[in-house]
Amino acid sequence: MSKSIEELKSLTTQIRRDILRMVHAVNSGHPGGSLGCTEYFTALYGKVMNYKSPFTMEGKNEDLFFLSNGHISPVFYSTLARFDFFPVAELATFRKLGTRLQGHPTTHDGLPGIRIASGSLGQGLSVAVGAALAKKLDGDDSLVYVLQGDGELQEGQNWEAFMYAAAKKVDNIITTIDYNGRQIDGDTEDVLDLGDLHAKMEAFGWTVLNEKNGNDLEAVIAILEKAKSETGKGKPVCILLHTEMGHGVDFMMGTHAWHGKAPSDEQLDTAFKQLYLEAPADY
Numbered sequence: 001m002s003k004s005i006e007e008l009k010s011l012t013t014q015i016r017r018d019i020l021r022m023v024h025a026v027n028s029g030h031p032g033g034s035l036g037c038t039e040y041f042t043a044l045y046g047k048v049m050n051y052k053s054p055f056t057m058e059g060k061n062e063d064l065f066f067l068s069n070g071h072i073s074p075v076f077y078s079t080l081a082r083f084d085f086f087p088v089a090e091l092a093t094f095r096k097l098g099t100r101l102q103g104h105p106t107t108h109d110g111l112p113g114i115r116i117a118s119g120s121l122g123q124g125l126s127v128a129v130g131a132a133l134a135k136k137l138d139g140d141d142s143l144v145y146v147l148q149g150d151g152e153l154q155e156g157q158n159w160e161a162f163m164y165a166a167a168k169k170v171d172n173i174i175t176t177i178d179y180n181g182r183q184i185d186g187d188t189e190d191v192l193d194l195g196d197l198h199a200k201m202e203a204f205g206w207t208v209l210n211e212k213n214g215n216d217l218e219a220v221i222a223i224l225e226k227a228k229s230e231t232g233k234g235k236p237v238c239i240l241l242h243t244e245m246g247h248g249v250d251f252m253m254g255t256h257a258w259h260g261k262a263p264s265d266e267q268l269d270t271a272f273k274q275l276y277l278e279a280p281a282d283y
Contacts, residue, residue: 008046012038016248018078022094023262032258034075036243041079043220055112068124069149070104080113122155132173146175151183154192165236166205174227176239182256206238214243
């Protein structure tokens with residue numbers, strides 16, 4: 001059943017609570033980027049992407065999603081669970097022995113919704129381009145979506161994939177770059193400056209869209225719909241989605257410090273007060 005905007009906004013709060021609870025329980029994981037990408041995942045699965053249930057790896061005649069920056073698995077797992085790919089209760093197994101919810105997504109345990117292992121950065125777009133070409137060969141008009149991190153773009157394989165997709169007119173793919181300006185070692189401009197990313201992507205032959213309000217759910221839905229309208233025109237499509245790492249929790253925002261650090265008991269309590277829900281559906 002399609003959810004209203006208000007229901008989806010409440011769901012973003014619940015997903016953020018899930019993220020924090022998951023990493024706190026095992027004192028391990030990546031909350032910063034996960035919190036920053038919550039609106040993207042909610043928009044994609046709640047309004048934009050056409051996918052089928054039950055999940056199949058083949059993904060014929062449906063849109064596909066590939067997470068390239070796999071360390072933000074908490075937001076991916078929570079979204080999949082909240083959209084009924086697997087039971088919400090399974091979120092409590094995150095990063096524990098024998099779990100299907102490993103720190104970086106893997107495929108060997110058959111977790112519904114996971115199409116590739118994405119621990120090593122820089123590989124997701126290459127896989128997605130291959131899937132998009134396969135859909136063209138199959139006469140499948142569905143789209144392929146990808147999420148990449150901005151720090152991840154320092155991996156050279158991304159640029160090979162950017163070049164290939166444009167050269168081969170892979171116009172059924174939409175990649176979104178989580179443009180939060182931060183990575184594990186600090187601000188991206190200090191670690192390895194990306195320069196004018198918009199100009200670079202255009203020079204590589206992509207249609208490029210910018211969204212400055214990447215933590216505004218309605219704005220994210222709108223830019224994804226705009227991107228869909230640009231497919232099929234001979235160019236791959238890229239969204240530069242400006243988000244805030246740690247969004248929704250004031251002490252996690254404005255810094256890279258929460259890239260891969262779990263909150264303490266007291267910090268979790270403070271965060272939950274900021275992410276208040278009338279009737280939270282926590283696992």
